[in-house]
Amino acid sequence: MHDFLAMGGYAMYVWPAYAVFFIVLAWDWIAPALRRRELLNELRGRMAREQLRRQRAAQSNTQQEGASA
Amino acid sequence: MSVATAIRSDLRQTSPPRGTHACRALLRRELLLAWRRRSDVLFPVLYALIVVTLFPFALGPEDALLARISGGVLLVTVLLAMLPNLESMFRGDLEDGSLEQMLLAPQPLALLVLVRVLTHWATTTLPLIVVMPLLALLLRLPIEVLPVLLIALLLATPLLALMGAILSALTAGTRRSAILLALMLLPLAVPVVIFAAGAVAAAQSGLPYLAPLLWLAAALILALVLAPFACAAALRIAVET
Amino acid sequence: MNIIPLWLHKLSSPPVFYRFAGALRPWFLWSALILGTAALYGGLVLAPPDYQQGDAFRIIFIHVPCAWMSLFAYFCMAVAALVAMVWRIKLAEVIAMECAPIGAAFTLITLITGSLWGKPMWGTWWTWDARLTSELVLLFLYLGVIGLFNAIEDRRRGARAASLLALVGIVNLPIVHYSVLWWNTLHQGQTVNLIGQSKIAPAMLWPLLMMALATHLYFVASLLARARVGLLAVEGGKQWARELIAEKADA
Numbered sequence: 001m002h003d004f005l006a007m008g009g010y011a012m013y014v015w016p017a018y019a020v021f022f023i024v025l026a027w028d029w030i031a032p033a034l035r036r037r038e039l040l041n042e043l044r045g046r047m048a049r050e051q052l053r054r055q056r057a058a059q060s061n062t063q064q065e066g067a068s069a
Numbered sequence: 070m071s072v073a074t075a076i077r078s079d080l081r082q083t084s085p086p087r088g089t090h091a092c093r094a095l096l097r098r099e100l101l102l103a104w105r106r107r108s109d110v111l112f113p114v115l116y117a118l119i120v121v122t123l124f125p126f127a128l129g130p131e132d133a134l135l136a137r138i139s140g141g142v143l144l145v146t147v148l149l150a151m152l153p154n155l156e157s158m159f160r161g162d163l164e165d166g167s168l169e170q171m172l173l174a175p176q177p178l179a180l181l182v183l184v185r186v187l188t189h190w191a192t193t194t195l196p197l198i199v200v201m202p203l204l205a206l207l208l209r210l211p212i213e214v215l216p217v218l219l220i221a222l223l224l225a226t227p228l229l230a231l232m233g234a235i236l237s238a239l240t241a242g243t244r245r246s247a248i249l250l251a252l253m254l255l256p257l258a259v260p261v262v263i264f265a266a267g268a269v270a271a272a273q274s275g276l277p278y279l280a281p282l283l284w285l286a287a288a289l290i291l292a293l294v295l296a297p298f299a300c301a302a303a304l305r306i307a308v309e310t
Numbered sequence: 311m312n313i314i315p316l317w318l319h320k321l322s323s324p325p326v327f328y329r330f331a332g333a334l335r336p337w338f339l340w341s342a343l344i345l346g347t348a349a350l351y352g353g354l355v356l357a358p359p360d361y362q363q364g365d366a367f368r369i370i371f372i373h374v375p376c377a378w379m380s381l382f383a384y385f386c387m388a389v390a391a392l393v394a395m396v397w398r399i400k401l402a403e404v405i406a407m408e409c410a411p412i413g414a415a416f417t418l419i420t421l422i423t424g425s426l427w428g429k430p431m432w433g434t435w436w437t438w439d440a441r442l443t444s445e446l447v448l449l450f451l452y453l454g455v456i457g458l459f460n461a462i463e464d465r466r467r468g469a470r471a472a473s474l475l476a477l478v479g480i481v482n483l484p485i486v487h488y489s490v491l492w493w494n495t496l497h498q499g500q501t502v503n504l505i506g507q508s509k510i511a512p513a514m515l516w517p518l519l520m521m522a523l524a525t526h527l528y529f530v531a532s533l534l535a536r537a538r539v540g541l542l543a544v545e546g547g548k549q550w551a552r553e554l555i556a557e558k559a560d561a
Contacts, residue, residue, distance in 0.1 A: 008366075009365075010430055013427065013429060014368050017422070018372060024418055029535070031411070232478075235478060239458060243461040252453055256482055256486060260490075263489045288485075303474055306467060
């Protein structure tokens with residue numbers, strides 16, 4: 001095991017290279033996932049706001065009808 | 070001839086409209102605009118002069134060292150001096166609406182773009198090449214290399230202007246596009262700089278320098294044919310909503 | 311007879327592709343992970359040390375597949391960009407733009423691992439070798455495409471502008487490569503050949519090829535994941551996206 005980690009004396013080149021490989025690809029995988037979450041939150045918020053607006057409009061309509069009646 | 074009579078003569082012209090007529094009108098407009106802002110011509114020249122003056126202070130005034138690097142330094146200086154003008158190539162046209170007129174014109178857009186780019190090159194970059202002998206003198210470029218440098222510049226700068234026009238059209242609507250334009254131009258400029266500097270370096274060490282110049286000429290011809298179409302496509306993207 | 315074009319046409323509709331990509335993504339990801347693990351075991355444990363480079367050569371198992379991928383991703387981006395420019399398909403625009411960050415990631419890995427490999431082998435972190443220089447220029451091409459896409463506010467207009475830039479770039483790429491080669495011979499720079507002309511031993515070859523396959527599969531998985539997000543960003547206001555979000559909120 002020790003020999004394996006030592007990489008024949010090249011450990012300080014081989015392991016950082018593999019670390020870079022995994023870190024960059026992990027970032028590549030995580031970045032869109034984060035962007036997706038952000039986007040979904042934003043879209044959900046927009047939908048909620050629109051629904052609220054529609055409810056308010058409906059309420060004010062019924063109130064107006066009530067006042068005129 | 071007043072504007073009104075010019076328009077009237079345009080109206081009188083029977084269809085189909087001729088491309089040469091539009092090109093001449095565009096050429097006249099560009100040269101007139103350049104003449105009205107004639108002090109702008111001096112900015113790239115001043116910029117190049119400043120850069121060239123700074124190099125001996127940074128590297129020391131030894132003739133041999135300066136002569137060795139002068140070809141490359143002059144090429145890079147010209148490239149950098151071209152950048153700010155490239156960036157704003159279509160900005161004025163986009164803001165005052167003349168770009169839409171060009172897009173709506175019955176003449177092919179690529180032809181108008183070609184005229185536009187070449188006049189832009191002649192009014193902004195040609196002065197740089199005119200003062201190049203002076204700059205070369207300051208950097209101790211061997212006098213027998215100067216013609217090769219001038220030919221290389223005469224081939225390389227229109228090529229850079231044509232490629233820069235595509236990028237400038239792509240960034241036309243964006244803010245802070247200067248650094249973005251430089252980033253996008255770098256990969257395109259690499260071969261141009263390699264061949265232009267290669268020709269100068271070869272001439273300096275007494276080697277045959279014709280091949281890289283011919284490559285540049287071939288690239289220029291290719292760009293003259295293809296770049297206007299790419300630029301026209303980019304302008305259409307920039308204007309469409 | 312028309313089944314394949316019809317299927318492609320259906321697939322290019324955003325909601326269909328969104329579900330299709332979501333279903334396929336885990337398959338690509340898991341096969342990439344399994345193949346990659348096997349390739350790593352083969353490369354790091356089973357393969358014997360190189361008789362010239364010792365254990366340092368083991369960087370090859372990530373460096374070379376990533377170098378291939380950096381070009382492959384650019385090629386994919388250019389094809390999608392061409393489709394986007396010619397047929398104005400929204401999905402192609404999204405795919406072209408999502409190829410760019412993955413390609414840039416692979417290019418970055420190639421440059422850094424190459425540097426880490428170069429230090430023990432030629433005693434320097436960086437040399438202006440033809441291949442290294444071309445790879446650096448490739449990184450700048452990717453950064454230009456990503457930068458242009460992000461600089462334009464309207465996503466579809468940005469995607470089309472960046473697609474055109476990607477197409478200009480693919481014309482430029484071979485010119486850069488050959489001009490850099492010529493420049494290198496002119497200045498008598500060292501030509502670095504890490505892999506050499508010698509035949510590569512089978513114990514080293516199979517992990518290399520397996521890793522190359524794994525990175526291709528990973529590329530597809532990542533592209534599908536990114537394309538889903540990109541589609542949502544473009545189509546956020548459309549009915550199918552709303553239904554999808556509502557569904558998710560209920561679940």
